[in-house]
Amino acid sequence: MTSKKKKIRKLKKRLLKAERQVQTSLDRIGRLGKKLGKLDERISDIQHRLSTQETAEPSLPGLGGFDLDVSSDHISRHVLEKARYLRARYEFHLEQNKPKPQAREEANEDLVNRFGVEAGLNGQELEDVLS
Numbered sequence: 001m002t003s004k005k006k007k008i009r010k011l012k013k014r015l016l017k018a019e020r021q022v023q024t025s026l027d028r029i030g031r032l033g034k035k036l037g038k039l040d041e042r043i044s045d046i047q048h049r050l051s052t053q054e055t056a057e058p059s060l061p062g063l064g065g066f067d068l069d070v071s072s073d074h075i076s077r078h079v080l081e082k083a084r085y086l087r088a089r090y091e092f093h094l095e096q097n098k099p100k101p102q103a104r105e106e107a108n109e110d111l112v113n114r115f116g117v118e119a120g121l122n123g124q125e126l127e128d129v130l131s
Contacts, residue, residue, distance in 0.1 A: 045117040086111050090130050
């Protein structure tokens with residue numbers, strides 16, 4: 001085989017590798033775009049909720065923003081279900097060797113996906129609940 005053919009073969013391999021890298025990058029950009037869209041939607045929902053909220057409801061300390069029925073002495077099953085789910089997802093992400101802050105955020109995303117935007121917590125609330 002001549003050196004010209006070897007060079008052409010080498011260049012074809014490099015071209016294929018570059019095309020795969022471009023496709024991988026485009027796929028990642030697409031996934032990040034979808035994630036950004038979801039985050040924008042979540043921000044809009046939160047802003048809307050805050051603008052329509054007339055009075056802040058009290059929450060009990062140590063439960064970081066989970067809506068509680070403070071007029072009675074019991075915590076609703078739904079709140080406990082959300083707290084258990086959040087804890088389980090947090091532990092799952094920790095078992096995947098993710099750092100604690102990332103595990104908290106991903107557990108919160110799981111919570112929002114399952115229970116809706118209203119169930120989401122902010123960073124300090126996550127830290128309070130999951131520490």
